[in-house]
Structure formats: C-alpha cells, structure tokens
Amino acid sequence: MSLDLVTFTNAMNCLGPFAPGCHLAVAVSGGPDSMVLCHLLRCWQLQGQDQKLTALIVDHGLRPESAEEAQITQQRLQKLGIESVILKWQDPKPTTRIQERARQARYHLLEAWCQQHGIIHLLTAHHADDQWETVVSRLQKNSGSSGLRGILPIRYRPFGRLLRPLLNFTKAEIYAYLVQVGGDYVVDPSNANLKYLRVRLRQDRPVLEQSSFPAVKVNKIRQEASLATDKRHQELVKFCLHHLRIDPLGYLEIQRPAFHALSPELQIEVLRCIHHCMAQTSYPLPRQKATHTLAKILTGTRTTVGGWYIVPKKEKIIFSRENRPADKATPLPQPGLRHNQFLLIDNNPVSEQENHPLASYLIRGLPNASNFVLKFLNPLLE
Known part of the structure; x- marks a missing residue:
C-alpha cells in the first residue's frame, strides 16, 4: 500500500x-x-x-x-x-x-x-x-x-x-x-x-x-495477542463491575472469594489493573512484582506495593493508601467522568482523632489533604 x-x-x-x-x-x-x-x-x-x-x-x-x-x-x-x-x-x-x-x-x-x-x-x-x-x-x-x-x-x-x-x-x-x-x-x-x-x-x-x-x-502473533487480550479484558470488566468497590473515603476493596475463584493469570491481571489505576503510572505493575504480591494475598499476608497497603480479610481484600505525606495540591475539574478518568474527591478527610468505625490501618492511610484526589484511570479501555 x-x-x-x-x-x-x-x-x-x-x-x-x-x-x-x-x-x-x-x-x-x-x-x-x-x-x-x-x-x-x-x-x-x-x-x-x-x-x-x-x-x-x-x-x-x-x-x-x-x-x-x-x-x-x-x-x-x-x-x-x-x-x-x-x-x-x-x-x-x-x-x-x-x-x-x-x-x-x-x-x-x-x-x-x-x-x-x-x-x-x-x-x-x-x-x-x-x-x-x-x-x-x-x-x-x-x-x-x-x-x-x-x-x-x-x-x-x-x-x-x-x-x-x-x-x-x-x-x-x-x-x-x-x-x-x-x-x-x-x-x-x-x-x-x-x-x-x-x-x-x-x-x-x-x-x-x-x-x-x-x-x-509477527503480524499474526500481534493479531492473536489482541484477541486474547480483548477476551481477558472482557473478563476483567465483568469481575470489576461485580466484585470491586471504591469507597468514598478513598480506599478500594474486592470480594476475596470471587478473587480466589479466578485463574492465576486473571488474578495477576486484576492486581496489575488495580495498581495501574491507583498508582497513576504510565505502565502496569511488572509481572514479577504482581506475582510476588499475589503470593502474599493468597496466604492472607498483608503487604505493600506501589504506595498502597493490601490487607486480605476474610471476605474482602482492602487496598488502602500507605501512611505517607499527602501529594501536593493539584487543581482538577469537578468530580465525574472526563477523558476516561474517574475522579473521586474527598472533601472531608478523616483524622485519627475523629470517631469513625474504621480499622486503624485505613484511618492512617486516608488522605490528609482536603483536596485529595483518587484518579481511577481505566486501562481496560486501552
């Protein structure tokens, strides 16, 4: 051509x-x-x-x-x-x-x-x-x-x-x-x-x-990889729609029984997808790190990855921000869907002194800046 x-x-x-x-x-x-x-x-x-x-x-x-x-x-x-x-x-x-x-x-x-x-x-x-x-x-x-x-x-x-x-x-x-x-x-x-x-x-x-x-x-390999990726993305979308929840306070949780029911390959992809969304990085979590993190989760061990704290509970797995200084304030548009971004703004941050029915590791991990923004970028669209 x-x-x-x-x-x-x-x-x-x-x-x-x-x-x-x-x-x-x-x-x-x-x-x-x-x-x-x-x-x-x-x-x-x-x-x-x-x-x-x-x-x-x-x-x-x-x-x-x-x-x-x-x-x-x-x-x-x-x-x-x-x-x-x-x-x-x-x-x-x-x-x-x-x-x-x-x-x-x-x-x-x-x-x-x-x-x-x-x-x-x-x-x-x-x-x-x-x-x-x-x-x-x-x-x-x-x-x-x-x-x-x-x-x-x-x-x-x-x-x-x-x-x-x-x-x-x-x-x-x-x-x-x-x-x-x-x-x-x-x-x-x-x-x-x-x-x-x-x-x-x-x-x-x-x-x-x-x-x-x-x-x-090479073109055939690329086409087959695209079909396999599209199929996996469909499964990821279905899983996220039914078993993943972003809490208004800024942490994320997935249903543990549903996660354990996935194939090992899909479990790794779910973790890479979640990390990509929450860490706001250009690339997903490296497969080796995702495999190491998965091993921790499957044994019920708390772990950290990419600035987030992962806590396997009986019925759910919680992803909370690590206890680190808040990012510098960045002016962003009003909450909503914009350019395939989900913007969640918490204008009422929780401090350890306030009385909330939350675990201490969640409270410590919550943002301490009034304009903290959790960007949920959607790599499933890519």
Missing part, C-alpha cells in the same frame, strides 16, 4: 471522527517520519478539514546541537504553514537508561502541554517498522499477550488520545513520499548507536525475518 493523501485520509477516518474546529497536536522530532506526518496532516487539513493543528517539538538537550535542530525544524514547519511550540526538557539529564527516560520525559512534556491547552488528540509518527521492532523485542523478553499487541493505533491517556495514523505504512513508503514531496529533515545520531536494542534489531532485521520473525508471522 502506497502512502499518499488518499490512503492517509482513510487512516485518519479510522481514528476519527474529529469534531469540527477541534485542535490536534502532533509530536515532531524533525526526523523523516514526523516531518512526513506533518506534511500529510497539513494537506489533509487543506482539503476541507477545519481542525486546528499545532506541532510540538521536544528538545531533550542531550546533544549540543539539539536546540539548533529544534529551531530548524520549527522554521521548516512554518514554511508548511504549521504552528509549532518547542518544549524543553529542563530536568537533570540521566546517565543510564537514557533512551527510556528521554522517552518518558518526552511523553510527559507532550501530554502535559495537551492537558494544559485542552487538546485531546495527540498524533505520533510510529509506523509499521516500529511495530515489527516492538513486537520482536517483546517476544525476546517473553512478554504476555497484552505486550505482544504491539503499538496500538489508539491509546487512551489522562489528557485524551494518542493516535498513530502511519502504523500501517512502512519506512520505505514513508521515504518514498518524502522523496516525492522533497521534504527536509534532521538526523539523530542515536538512531545509529548499536548500544540500543531497537538499533540492533533494525540492523539485524533481514536475518531475523528470514529465520525467526518474518513480518507475516
């Missing part, structure tokens, strides 16, 4: 519909993939769409030339008629796990900007070759079915949605489009650094495709 305005418009239609006049943001590195995405979005916009478009350029500051590259990219976007903003990573730079932490910082900056400006659609330029690398790397790490789904075309985040309209197009098709339109781009030297797994996979792909991981096989 060739990449052109027609096929791109079809891809955008699959991610829509987009409300008239809505504001879209696109993550831009200045490389060929994101510049092609910007060019296509601008053409898509000019063919009759009335959406507003803003490009977000992240300057990680990891290389001396990154600031100049960000400005060059901004000038090229201006020639296309696209407004842009440069977001700078101001934190101290890491010396280990550089790519991982840079990626986390990049998404934090992008999503924070979108949330601040009320934008619920953020587009990235991930493509089919990125998909192959992701699935193969996860196969090598023995990931479960959720991870083997690879990069999702739509992913729900607290600010709104991450959208990947180029996932079905290869790097070769992207370059062919770039040659056709004569686009310019910057080159990040880290993309050729063999100390990074993705770079090694990219270099070894011809051999890997011939031996163990042909593209057809």
Whole structure:
C-alpha cells in the first residue's frame, strides 16, 4: 500500500471522527517520519478539514546541537504553514537508561502541554517498522499477550488520545513520499548507536525475518495477542463491575472469594489493573512484582506495593493508601467522568482523632489533604 493523501485520509477516518474546529497536536522530532506526518496532516487539513493543528517539538538537550535542530525544524514547519511550540526538557539529564527516560520525559512534556491547552488528540509518527521492532523485542523478553499487541493505533491517556495514523505504512513508503514531496529533515545520531536494542534489531532485521520473525508471522502473533487480550479484558470488566468497590473515603476493596475463584493469570491481571489505576503510572505493575504480591494475598499476608497497603480479610481484600505525606495540591475539574478518568474527591478527610468505625490501618492511610484526589484511570479501555 502506497502512502499518499488518499490512503492517509482513510487512516485518519479510522481514528476519527474529529469534531469540527477541534485542535490536534502532533509530536515532531524533525526526523523523516514526523516531518512526513506533518506534511500529510497539513494537506489533509487543506482539503476541507477545519481542525486546528499545532506541532510540538521536544528538545531533550542531550546533544549540543539539539536546540539548533529544534529551531530548524520549527522554521521548516512554518514554511508548511504549521504552528509549532518547542518544549524543553529542563530536568537533570540521566546517565543510564537514557533512551527510556528521554522517552518518558518526552511523553510527559507532550501530554502535559495537551492537558494544559485542552487538546485531546495527540498524533505520533510510529509506523509499521516500529511495530515489527516492538513486537520482536517483546517476544525476546517473553512478554504476555497484552505486550505482544504491539503499538496500538489508539491509546487512551489522562489528557485524551494518542493516535498513530502511519502504523500501517512502512519506512520505505514513508521515504518514498518524502522523496516525492522533497521534504527536509534532521538526523539523530542515536538512531545509529548499536548500544540500543531497537538499533540492533533494525540492523539485524533481514536475518531475523528470514529465520525467526518474518513480518507475516509477527503480524499474526500481534493479531492473536489482541484477541486474547480483548477476551481477558472482557473478563476483567465483568469481575470489576461485580466484585470491586471504591469507597468514598478513598480506599478500594474486592470480594476475596470471587478473587480466589479466578485463574492465576486473571488474578495477576486484576492486581496489575488495580495498581495501574491507583498508582497513576504510565505502565502496569511488572509481572514479577504482581506475582510476588499475589503470593502474599493468597496466604492472607498483608503487604505493600506501589504506595498502597493490601490487607486480605476474610471476605474482602482492602487496598488502602500507605501512611505517607499527602501529594501536593493539584487543581482538577469537578468530580465525574472526563477523558476516561474517574475522579473521586474527598472533601472531608478523616483524622485519627475523629470517631469513625474504621480499622486503624485505613484511618492512617486516608488522605490528609482536603483536596485529595483518587484518579481511577481505566486501562481496560486501552
């Protein structure tokens, strides 16, 4: 399938519909993939769409030339008629796990900007070759079915949605489009650094495709993983609807007999889901930690994980916040459902001096700030 305005418009239609006049943001590195995405979005916009478009350029500051590259990219976007903003990573730079932490910082900056400006659609330029690398790397790490789904075309985040309209197009098709339109781009030297797994996979792909991981096989694995994950999510939704309760005071409980009746795999997924919701992290609880936590619960042993206290009782399992200082106050909208978030605000915190029929470990774990917010992010939708 060739990449052109027609096929791109079809891809955008699959991610829509987009409300008239809505504001879209696109993550831009200045490389060929994101510049092609910007060019296509601008053409898509000019063919009759009335959406507003803003490009977000992240300057990680990891290389001396990154600031100049960000400005060059901004000038090229201006020639296309696209407004842009440069977001700078101001934190101290890491010396280990550089790519991982840079990626986390990049998404934090992008999503924070979108949330601040009320934008619920953020587009990235991930493509089919990125998909192959992701699935193969996860196969090598023995990931479960959720991870083997690879990069999702739509992913729900607290600010709104991450959208990947180029996932079905290869790097070769992207370059062919770039040659056709004569686009310019910057080159990040880290993309050729063999100390990074993705770079090694990219270099070894011809051999890997011939031996163990042909593209057809990888796509089949991804599709089967998606079906298995969808089935498990349906079971998780059913369990949560019938056997999980969020108390207005800010703790969560599940019915213990129903939890014990689940398969071990589903028990682990329930714990990972709950932790993902309550810890407000970008990723679920690692499987190894979830397995360790499950062993504690099954033996009736109290334990802690991710800042939460887990107490197995006779008929229920209670998840209470650990006795730690309250988070800094963060202004949030009124309680309710917003962008797939469940916001629960407790304006009447309980202190140990007040007379409430609650166990001491619950009282100690309750929030002590009047505007404490428990965000129940719903990873079941992802």
